[in-house]
Amino acid sequence: MAQTETCRTTLPCGAAGQGGTGVFRLRKGAVLGVVMSGLLSGCALLPAAGPTAGAFVGDVDETAVQYRDGYLLIPVDNSVLAYQQEEARPSFRGIASRSLPNDTGIGVGDVVQVTLFEAGVGGLFSSLNAGGQGSSSVHLPEQQVARDGSITIPYAGRIRVAGSTASAVESRIVAALRDRAIEPQAVVAVAQGNSTAVTVTGDAVTGASVPIPTSGLKLLDLIARVGGPKAPIYETAVSLTRNGRTVQMPFSELVSDPSEDVYVRPGDVVLLTRQPRTYVALGATGKSDQLPLQGYEMSLAEALAQVGGLNP
16 A cells, blocks of 8 residues: 655635645655645635635644544655655666666668678689779678578678677678688678667657667667757656666756666667646635746745735
């Protein structure tokens, strides 16, 4: 059963002249907010008919800490807020790692470039240019690895490359040409690593499919390659989906905590969404409204100023 923290503030009711108790229940891990509620017992339905600022301050009972109806009633202070925020904090480290992933090799769908060399002219891959000079190398056209995991090499036939590193494929090609070419050598490079691609999408980023280089790719590097978030950092959320599990956190936390900058892997999906932050002002304020939080941080005084302050 989820743990629940409940906070009580005793307020007089400005409209009816009767005392009321406002109870705010917060599930463990929820983000705690400050709400000046006019929906108290005995109050009129209009938000402006809530308690006045003077009555609110004058009747606060700072010693009201007791059990009632199975709930712990506690005052809200900085330690409670810090506890709530820490308990609710997600982490990419639960589904990913900061260590460099293993090289999975060439995959089906990758585009590879093969260059063949011979020790001298007059061999299988030699050619003469206009000046009569000999050339003992040839660049084969780029090839996409077929579904059977193979590519075609002249005079060597089909060479299986899927699941192998570039150096292993080079050795395989040389072995197939050894009896036909003059001391053959081969260089294999992956031109497009389609099988190692990571998908980046969302309304706060330019979507793309980004191949992972052999050196690996971290989450922030991936986001930078597609141009970064289009929304303000403090209004952007980033989620990582891997093997059916998804973790989401504010983009600002990813930037501020290097331990969350994990390596992405083939098949990962990274989603960046804009999540505007708002707050609701009710009760003994100049007006009742839902307003945006301005900037990265906003104090309670600044939030009250946006709604005309407290009623005198």
